[in-house]
Amino acid sequence: MGGKRASNGNGAGVTDRSAAPLDDPLPGPLDEGWEPVATVAPWTRVLAPLLSAWGWLTNQLAAERERWVLWIPVGFGFGAVGYFWLPAEPPWWSGLAAVVGASVLLAGLRRWLAGVVVALGLLVVAGGFLTAQGHAMLVAAPVLARDIPSATITGRVMAVERRPGAVRLTLRDPTVSRLKPEETPAALRIRVSDKHPPPPPGALVRLRGSVSPPQPPAEPGAFDFQRRAYFMGLGGVGFSVGAAEVIDAPPVTGWSRVTVVFEQLRGYIAERVARTIDDPVEASVTTALLNGEQFAIPDPTMESFRNSGLAHLLSISGLHVGIAAGILFYVVRALLAAVPYVALRWPVKKIAAVFGILSALAYTLLVGAPLPTVRSVLMTGLIMGAVVLDRDPLSMRLVAFAGIVTAAMDPEGMLGPSFQMSFAAVVALIAAFEGGGPMAAWKRDLGWFGKALLYVGGIVLTSVIATLATLPFSLFHFQQIAFYGVLSNMIAIPVTSFWVMPWSLIAYALLPFGLEAPAVIAMNWGDRVVIGTATFFGGLPWASLTVPAMPAGGFAAVILGGIWLCVWTRRWRWWGLVAVLGGLATPALVDRPDVIVSGDGKVAAVRSASGRLSLSSKTEGRTAETWLQRDGEPQPADPWPQAGLSADGRLTCDALGCLYHAAGRRIALLRLPDALDEDCGAAEVVIAVFPARGCRAPLVIDRWRLRREGAHALYVETGGIRVESVRDGRGDRPWTGRR
Structure with missing residues (x-):
């Protein structure tokens, strides 16, 4: 060998390759001092990064194992939503079979940690699916299949909703003169003019009116009131042509009696407020904060609250329940602590926590127990219960528990904005302030001025976090952004917390004695500030912006990204921002229909050259x-x-109908049958509000198809015309009227 030899310190020689001539052959395996070098297989080079990434991912998951439990409500909700996404009603046994199958899988994999995690996840998802399916079967009741233009309706008044110009009654166990008993819904919602005095809750009434099935979505993908009405037990809606006549009947009993009592109390509160406050707008807002009824608030005022980002103050939610329970907690604690004998011998703090729980429960029943309030009273009860048990009262696990219970009580409510926005705000705030230990230390070392600044900063930060957390849901459900929400909430929330709600509790205490007027007047002073704030910010230029509807896929990306961001605590949590930002960008990427026609064919719309x-x-x-x-x-x-x-130039109309031109395509929208002969041979699509049998057009959307499939949306594309109907998105489910 031409290379030099060197010692490695152990007496063994090592070849110095740098000293060897370029033409010197490589040493063979038999040469002295040569050790073979292991070669790397190509497939190993490919798998190495994947294995490294998998190892990093498992390490991150292991480090976050204390947060795994927070994904249980996520999986439960995913299973419940999966039930509603199905295009057809599954067999009654499918949910139960899924739960049993997941349970068997869990038992079989109990010795393998990864298998246990996967099987447990499947079990949670199956549990959510079974809960939603079971709830749908429990609330099953007849739904009107057709309009009944004139009938005598009798029923028990269970709810009275006061609205501008009308009163809306919910009648339980009704009878309809033109319906068989087996076809009669369990409940009807009837609108009665406010020219007639409303009947008292619990009364049996008879009236003459018309009823119809609940309205399906106005277009594919829009809010499905028909589904919501099904789960509320409403099988029809209508109006009365006269006053409701009260009939002598035995009073209600059982749990219905409790419902009637609280409904009567809500009516009593509305009446007392109306007697005390002359201004109808201020009276309606004060009433909404006292009994949860915001139906009487005039539309312009509601629009101002929405545009200013203050609409959440009118919807009784966690803010109101938490304030009510917190005020009573501190008042009871202060009163008990003022008595030395009691303060030294009784658990004052725990007693006050019990009173806080009771106040939250009473307030929830008083305002009608809407879904956000149920969530709030659950969380308030858990927080106060933690105080009683000497536990940490603020934890993301409290939200997880409340989420599962609320979703189990009303799975369909998970699809609505109330549930989603309420939980989004609470989860985001807890995630943001979970590491707030340093702030508590700073607060102890600050003077009164520093504490005041810290409080203002906390309000600003809280408003920003809550606004950003609820923004995607506002975009998806309402297509609206309120730009001044942070500023308006900085004014309205402190006024509501430190003035309006304390006086409301005093008003509650004085109501049984008829002495509530001073408290209601004082409360109304704060309401004036809130109304003025909403009016000012809601009337500013660019107060709000409407955007096109967000597609379901983008909305799902936002939700999953937000959950990922809030549940985890390590750096990889920020991956969720990618999904959130991507989902928020989807409204700009989705095409809107060029032609829309309602389910009854009475109204249609076409897209003009300007895009409107x-x-x-x-x-x-x-x-x-x-x-x-x-x-x-x-x-x-x-x-x-x-x-x-x-x-x-896109629309040509005459007495028989209109012809819409776009991208070289023609769509006929007919008013009279006389236009069929001409337009059926000239248009690619014919839309008619009457039967169009024998029409030769490639696609015909006539009266019968509209009744069968609901509203239609047409998209004019380069390759043709794409058609979507309400039925395409909903399928045949119990709430669609077709089984």
């Missing part, structure tokens, strides 16, 4: 308002011409 919707009627109903809201446009384009050509 043009309505077939100048009179905008709720359906058209929903279209414009989901389109991100506050106002429509010019309405359809009665005859002739529209300003953009």
Whole structure:
């Protein structure tokens, strides 16, 4: 060998390759001092990064094992939502079979940790699915299948909702003159003019009116009131043509009696407030904060609250329940501590916590137990219970428990904005302040001025976090952004917390004696500040912005990303921001329909050259308002011409109907059957509000198809015309009226 030899210190020689000539052959395996070098297989080079990433991921999961339990309500909710996403009703045994199968799998994999985690996750998801399916079967009741234009309706008044110009009654166990008993819904919601005095809750009434099935979505993907009504037990809605006549009948008994008592109390509160406060707007807001009824608030005032980001103050939620329980907790604690004998011998703090629980429960029953309030009273009870047991009262696990219980009580409510926004705000705030130990230390060392600044900073930070947390849900459900929400909440929340709610508790205490007027007046002073704040910020330029509806996929990305961000505590939590930002960008990437027609065919809309919707009627109903809201446009384009050509040249109308032109495609929207002969041979799509049998067009959407499939949305694309219907998105479910 031409290379030099060197010693490695142990007497063994090592070849110095740097000293060998370039043409010197490589040493063979038999050469002295040579050790073979292991070669790396190509597949190992490929798998090495994957194995490294898997190891890093498992290490992160192991480090966060204390947070695993927080994913239980997520899986439970995923299973419940999965039930509602199905295009057809599953067999009655499917949920039970899924739970049993997951349980067997869990038992079989109990010795393998990864298998236990996977099986437990499947069991939680199956439990959510079974809960939603079981709830749907428990609330099953007849739903009206057709309109009944005139009938005599008798029923027990279980709820009275006061609205501008009308009163809405919920009748339980009704009878309808033109319906068989087996076809009669369990409950009806009837609108009665406020010209007639409303009947008292619990009374048996008879009235003459018309009833209809609950309205399906205004367009594919829109809010499904029909589904919500099904789970509320409402099988029909309608109106009365006269006053409701009270019939002599035995009083209600059982749990219904409790419901009636609290309904009567809500009515009594509304009456006392109306007698005390002359201004109807201020009276309606004060009433909403006392008994949870915000239906009487005028639309302009509600619009101001929405535009200013203060609408949550009118919806009784965690803020109100927490304040009410907290005030009573501190008052009872202070009163007991003021008595030396009691303070030295009794557990004052724990007694005050019990009173806090009772106050939260009473307040929830008083305001009608809406879903956010149920969540809030659960969390308040857990917090006060932790005080009684000397435990940490603030924990993400409290939210997880409340989420599971609330979702189990009302699985369909998880799909609504009330549930989602309430939990989003609470979860985000707890996640943000979980590491707030240093702030507590700073507060102890600060003077009164520093504490005041810290309090103001806390309000600002809390408002920012809550606003950002609820923003995606506002975009998805309401297509609206309130730009001044942080500023308006900085004023309204302290006023509500330190003035309005304390006086409301005093008013509650004085109501039984008829002495509540001074407290209600004082409370109303704070309400004036809140109303003025909403009016000021809601009226500013760019107070709010409407955007196109967010698609379901983008919304799911936002939710999963937000959960990932809030549940984990290590750096990888920030991965969730990628999903959140991606989901928030999806409204700009989704095409809106070029043509929309309602389920009854009475109203239609086409997209003008400017990109805005043009309505077939100048009179905008709720359906058209929903279209414009989901389109991100506050106002429509010019309405359809009665005859002739529209300003953009896309729509040609005459007495028989209209012809819409876009991207070389033609869609006929017919008013009279006389137009069938001509337009069925000239248009790719024919939309008619009457039966169109024998029409030769490639696609016909007539009266029967609209009744069967609901509202239709048409998209004019390069390759043709894409059609979506309400039925395509909902399928055939118990609440759609087709089994």
